[in-house]
Amino acid sequence: NAGVTQTPKFQVLKTGQSMTLQCAQDMNHNSMYWYRQDPGMGLRLIYYSASEGTTDKGEVPNGYNVSRLNKREFSLRLESAAPSQTSVYFCASSPNSGSGYFGPGTRLTVT
Amino acid sequence: SQQGEEDPQALSIQEGENATMNCSYKTSINNLQWYRQNSGRGLVHLILIRSNEREKHSGRLRVTLDTSKKSSSLLITASRAADTASYFCATGPFFSGGYNKLIFGAGTRLAVHP
Numbered sequence: 001n002a003g004v005t006q007t008p009k010f011q012v013l014k015t016g017q018s019m020t021l022q023c024a025q026d027m028n029h030n031s032m033y034w035y036r037q038d039p040g041m042g043l044r045l046i047y048y049s050a051s052e053g054t055t056d057k058g059e060v061p062n063g064y065n066v067s068r069l070n071k072r073e074f075s076l077r078l079e080s081a082a083p084s085q086t087s088v089y090f091c092a093s094s095p096n097s098g099s100g101y102f103g104p105g106t107r108l109t110v111t
Numbered sequence: 112s113q114q115g116e117e118d119p120q121a122l123s124i125q126e127g128e129n130a131t132m133n134c135s136y137k138t139s140i141n142n143l144q145w146y147r148q149n150s151g152r153g154l155v156h157l158i159l160i161r162s163n164e165r166e167k168h169s170g171r172l173r174v175t176l177d178t179s180k181k182s183s184s185l186l187i188t189a190s191r192a193a194d195t196a197s198y199f200c201a202t203g204p205f206f207s208g209g210y211n212k213l214i215f216g217a218g219t220r221l222a223v224h225p
Contacts, residue, residue: 033213042199042217043154058212090153092213097141097203100213102153 002026006091006103013081013110021076021106023091029101031094032074033058034066036087037105043090049074081110117200117219125224130187132219134200135180142203143176143183144213147196154199157185190223197221 004025013019025032030051035043035058045058047066055066063085065077074093078085091103118133134143142161146154160167160176160183167174173186187194197220201213 035215043215045212045214048212056212059214092154094213099144099156099159100146100154100201101156102146104153 004091004093004101004103006089006106008106009104010107011109013078013108015082015110017081018077018079019081020078021089021091021108022073023075023103024073025091025093025101026072027093027095027101028071029093029095029098030071031096032068033092033094033100034064034074034076035090035092036060036085037090038087046076046089078108081108083110086110117198117216119219120217121220121222123222123224124190126190126192128190128223130190130194130221130223132185132198132200132221134183134185134216136183136200136202137181140178140202143174144201144203145172145174145183145185146199146201146215148199148218149196157198187221190221192223192225195221195223 007022033048034046037043044060046064049055049068052071067075086109089106092100094100116135142159144159145157148154158169158174160174171188176183197218199215199218201215
């Protein structure tokens with residue numbers, strides 16, 4: 001039982017490049033989330049998915065797209081990376097109205 | 112925004128002392144959760160309290176919830192150096208679908224000195 005896994009752990013991009021962050025959970029949770037955390041800050045919700053096939057915007061969705069591939073996987077895509085997207089990205093999952101389980105994070109630097 | 116706001120932003124105490132952190136939020140919630148984050152790591156869930164509960168305990172942790180004041184507190188008793196971390200509250204707003212959209216506050220940075 002691996003919980004929530006994220007890949008990659010670290011990534012450096014140049015401005016304008018694109019990339020996809022992968023997330024998978026093996027706990028059969030319906031809800032999945034993508035957050036970003038900037039230094040000294042809390043987590044801000046980018047997108048979430050209440051169930052397979054549905055996605056909704058969070059607080060800071062601009063510049064990102066998501067895909068809920070199946071119940072296990074929820075990916076986050078940066079189409080044209082900008083320095084303002086330098087951050088640590090966390091994926092999480094939860095059962096309905098339950099506690100969140102977080103992945104270890106992806107440290108992204110955009111130069 | 113339904114973001115919770117923690118208070119204080121930073122707290123420094125000695126080992127053995129109690130640490131109290133507060134969280135305020137803005138709208139009706141389904142539940143409120145507290146998390147811990149060690150430096151450079153992911154978040155670890157500590158405790159969940161539902162909107163119809165007033166107090167919950169887990170080991171050295173005690174959480175209270177006052178829905179009339181839209182506030183919660185986390186008490187860590189007999190703190191240890193290993194409790195040094197950032198602590199976040201997250202609110203799970205009520206939706207008819209019954210799922211969570213966890214919204215986090217900025218956190219309280221706790222430093223426990225030996």
